[in-house]
Amino acid sequence: MTKMNRETVIAEALSLLDEVGLDAVSTRRLAQRLGVEQPSLYWHFRTKKDLLAAMAQAAMAPLAAEPLPTPDDDWRQWFLENTRSFRRTLLSRRDGARLHAGSTPGDDLDRVRRKMEFLVASGVPERAAQMAMLAASRFTVGSVLEEQADTGSGDAAGPPAGMPVIDHESAFEAGLALILNGLVHCAQMPDASVGG
Incomplete structure (x- = not known):
């Protein structure tokens, strides 16, 4: 299991984006990639919209x-x-x-x-x-x-x-x-x- 913090989640989410495209990015898929349960992502991002905003900022x-x-x-x-x-x-x-x-x-x-x-x-x-x-x-x-x-x-x-x-x-x-x-x-x- 990857040590999970906010930066790790964003980095993995951006890698997932590059692999599958924006339409296929989901918290379920991201949780699988990180080797965690989906609800644990909500510790860092309350909603998918919050995650996407953080991804957009990191991409810039x-x-x-x-x-x-x-x-x-x-x-x-x-x-x-x-x-x-x-x-x-x-x-x-x-x-x-x-x-x-x-x-x-x-x-x-x-x-x-x-x-x-x-x-x-x-x-x-x-x-x-x-x-x-x-x-x-x-x-x-x-x-x-x-x-x-x-x-x-x-x-x-x-x-x-x-x-x-x-x-x-x-x-x-x-x-x-x-x-x-x-x-x-x-x-x-x-x-x-x-x-x-």
Whole structure:
């Protein structure tokens, strides 16, 4: 039997996720994997939702470990690389985007605040910075959801006749460039209105 603590449960749950996918992750399966009775998992997580939230936070650890921007960083390059890093982190886990979608940032709120402060200090209007970070985040999750669904479909036949094969990375980069171009425009014209 594995010595069970919260970290062990999360690590095993993420390994299970990578093996079987999000739909097949269950507390019953996880308990079997850990060699314990299912009710003992509730000592660490009251509900499956709590477990999934902890898994989502742990899956984002590589992104959370990256250095925060410094005043010397070019904000445009930083914005691109920050968003690309988020994509890589989501792609590093099977169903990573689905696991992350709808999760709330836990310990990451201070990092988000510091990233926003960096953009504002770099001359980006606060509202534009907020909307661009939100748009980039949602765009990235949506892009990875599509990419992981496409990869996981097992459809060896490919797309229907006449439909091009999607290069997910190129499509992501094109969309990211559009978001950045809009943000650059807002930074150059600080009086420009940014949605609601």
